[in-house]
Amino acid sequence: xxxxxxxxxxxxxxxxxxxxxxxxxxxxxxxxxxxxxxxxxxxxxxxxxxxxxxxxxxxxxxxxxxxxxxxxxxxxxxxxxxxxxxxxxxxxxxxxxxxxxxxxxxxxxxxxxxxxxxxxxxxxxxxxxxxxxxxxxxxxxxxxxxxxxxxxxxxxxxxxxxxxxxxxxxxxxxxxxxxxxxxxxxxxxxxxxxxxxxxxxxxxxxxxxxxxxxxxxxxxxxxxxxxxxxxxxxxxxxxxxxxxxxxxxxxxxxxxxxxxxxxxxxxxxxxxxxxxxxxxxxxxxxxxxxxxxxxxxxxxxxxxxxxxxxxxxxxxxxxxxxxxxxxxxxxxxxxxxxxxxxxxxxxxxxxxxxxxxxxxxxxxxxxxxxxxxxxxxxxxxxxxxxxxxxxxxxxxxxxxxxxxxxxxxxxxxxxxxxxxxxxxxxxxxxxxxxxxxxxxxxxxxxxxxxxxxxxxxxxxxxxxxxxxxxxxxxxxxxxxxxxxxxxxxxxxxxxxxxxxxxxxxxxxxxxxxxxxxxxxxxxxxxxxxxxxxxxxxxxxxxxxxxxxxxxxxxxxxxxxxxxxxxxxxxxxxxxxxxxxxxxxxxxxxx
Numbered sequence: 001x002x003x004x005x006x007x008x009x010x011x012x013x014x015x016x017x018x019x020x021x022x023x024x025x026x027x028x029x030x031x032x033x034x035x036x037x038x039x040x041x042x043x044x045x046x047x048x049x050x051x052x053x054x055x056x057x058x059x060x061x062x063x064x065x066x067x068x069x070x071x072x073x074x075x076x077x078x079x080x081x082x083x084x085x086x087x088x089x090x091x092x093x094x095x096x097x098x099x100x101x102x103x104x105x106x107x108x109x110x111x112x113x114x115x116x117x118x119x120x121x122x123x124x125x126x127x128x129x130x131x132x133x134x135x136x137x138x139x140x141x142x143x144x145x146x147x148x149x150x151x152x153x154x155x156x157x158x159x160x161x162x163x164x165x166x167x168x169x170x171x172x173x174x175x176x177x178x179x180x181x182x183x184x185x186x187x188x189x190x191x192x193x194x195x196x197x198x199x200x201x202x203x204x205x206x207x208x209x210x211x212x213x214x215x216x217x218x219x220x221x222x223x224x225x226x227x228x229x230x231x232x233x234x235x236x237x238x239x240x241x242x243x244x245x246x247x248x249x250x251x252x253x254x255x256x257x258x259x260x261x262x263x264x265x266x267x268x269x270x271x272x273x274x275x276x277x278x279x280x281x282x283x284x285x286x287x288x289x290x291x292x293x294x295x296x297x298x299x300x301x302x303x304x305x306x307x308x309x310x311x312x313x314x315x316x317x318x319x320x321x322x323x324x325x326x327x328x329x330x331x332x333x334x335x336x337x338x339x340x341x342x343x344x345x346x347x348x349x350x351x352x353x354x355x356x357x358x359x360x361x362x363x364x365x366x367x368x369x370x371x372x373x374x375x376x377x378x379x380x381x382x383x384x385x386x387x388x389x390x391x392x393x394x395x396x397x398x399x400x401x402x403x404x405x406x407x408x409x410x411x412x413x414x415x416x417x418x419x420x421x422x423x424x425x426x427x428x429x430x431x432x433x434x435x436x437x438x439x440x441x442x443x444x445x446x447x448x449x450x451x452x453x454x455x456x457x458x459x460x461x462x463x464x465x466x467x468x469x470x471x472x473x474x475x476x477x478x479x480x481x482x483x484x485x486x487x488x489x490x491x492x493x494x495x496x497x498x499x500x501x502x503x504x505x506x507x508x509x510x511x512x513x514x515x516x517x518x519x520x521x522x523x524x525x526x527x528x529x530x531x532x533x534x535x536x537x538x539x540x541x542x543x544x545x546x547x548x549x550x551x552x553x554x555x556x557x558x559x560x561x562x563x564x565x566x567x568x569x570x571x572x573x574x575x576x577x578x579x580x581x582x583x584x585x586x587x588x589x590x
Contacts, residue, residue: 120203
């Protein structure tokens with residue numbers, strides 16, 4: 001598609017969001033017409049004042065006409081205020097609806113979408129681009145319509161009053177129209193580049209701030225500073241293109257306007273000298289004013305069309321996300337209030353792409369209430385199994401059942417409400433500890449949270465913080481240690497009373513004291529519940545009912561610790577002996 005052409009299909013789609021606000025739209029349109037009428041009528045009253053009252057020196061009549069002009073001006077200002085207010089109001093209403101729809105969609109995509117999408121770009125689409133779309137209504141579309149109505153009205157009045165003077169203006173008008181069109185096409189391409197570079201800037205800054213610890217540890221400040229300068233330079237150059245085009249267009253427009261005024265004065269003046277009163281002084285004044293009223297909106301239309309083009313570029317990016325259909329299919333109708341927790345993997349195959357199969361023909365039965373541990377080398381597919389149970393990704397083939405029901409047959413919300421996950425990478429919101437635990441679930445009271453904290457032995461730790469449960473942990477929980485964040489995450493999982501509990505490396509980066517608290521809490525929470533524990537530290541899973549050794553997406557060994565440790569040269573036994581190299585400790589553990 002030619003980027004210089006206006007996308008009417010995209011524009012029509014955007015305008016459809018105006019339909020719920022028809023009264024607002026109709027009033028804005030009506031106000032635009034009235035403003036144009038008042039503007040021209042006031043100028044025509046000026047002609048009458050010059051010809052009928054100033055020239056004949058009629059003082060009383062002049063006072064009367066000036067009073068009428070002031071009254072018209074008051075109406076014009078009032079409707080100008082209402083026009084600006086309601087155009088902005090309409091724009092914000094439309095943007096509110098689109099942004100709400102966009103955010104709802106963004107938080108519903110399947111995980112593979114986030115894996116390949118920059119967070120900074122998504123933030124740009126949701127915030128910056130939406131504000132640019134709002135400017136379509138507040139500074140672009142309706143302002144352009146109002147200017148077009150004014151220009152059409154001015155041309156009509158000119159033709160009625162004097163065809164010859166109108167022809168003078170029409171001689172200059174084509175030059176401005178051509179310049180305006182070329183300016184519009186160039187600016188659309190330039191603004192498209194600007195929006196690209198804004199997204200690049202946002203993405204770069206967001207990623208570097210997220211990884212600020214690594215930047216400082218590895219002394220990459222100068223490197224990242226230079227990288228930022230390069231991106232910022234491209235952003236500057238993109239904007240300078242728009243400055244260059246503006247610098248060319250507006251002087252041309254001003255010169256054309258001045259030439260037009262000069263031609264009107266020259267022709268009307270000499271004509272009036274040659275033939276006395278052939279063109280009245282008021283008519284000359286009126287045409288000078290009308291020419292200004294014609295060319296000024298034309299210049300403004302070019303500027304406002306820039307705003308419209310920027311908004312259209314932003315709308316195109318936003319609608320691309322709205323048109324994205326990367327969802328986990330949620331056609332399940334079953335909404336079980338309480339599942340038992342039996343899990344069946346039946347010939348499950350999965351890969352993040354077709355050429356990289358992670359899980360290969362995996363079949364496994366987990367009975368309700370069992371504690372199953374999954375071990376194996378990095379990249380063997382341990383965490384992937386968890387993502388498949390939670391339906392973050394769709395299976396390539398095979399099926400997963402919970403209580404003899406395919407997980408696809410459960411509603412997605414119902415399925416995930418029965419499962420709690422505690423992972424190694426804990427995410428806490430910039431909010432209070434209480435809100436990070438309850439996640440604004442109205443069914444979880446303050447008393448429930450405090451009681452759960454007491455049961456798993458971390459109530460004292462929370463009460464010792466300033467404000468206790470009201471303590472704000474700040475962004476990503478930076479006010480807490482890693483171990484403390486994991487305890488909060490564990491409490492979050494515990495208080496939701498899951499039927500299936502998943503611990504994904506939940507004790508991999510904590511001290512011995514915190515690990516004891518987690519182990520104590522684990523024993524409390526798994527009573528009567530199915531639990532799946534992924535761990536590199538075998539000391540945390542020795543009491544598991546069954547241990548699954550996974551390698552290259554396939555089950556190599558499956559059994560209890562005592563069963564697996566007896567397998568000569570077995571995978572699990574080698575891993576165990578590597579971690580517990582002290583022979584006395586091995587004998588003690590066995």
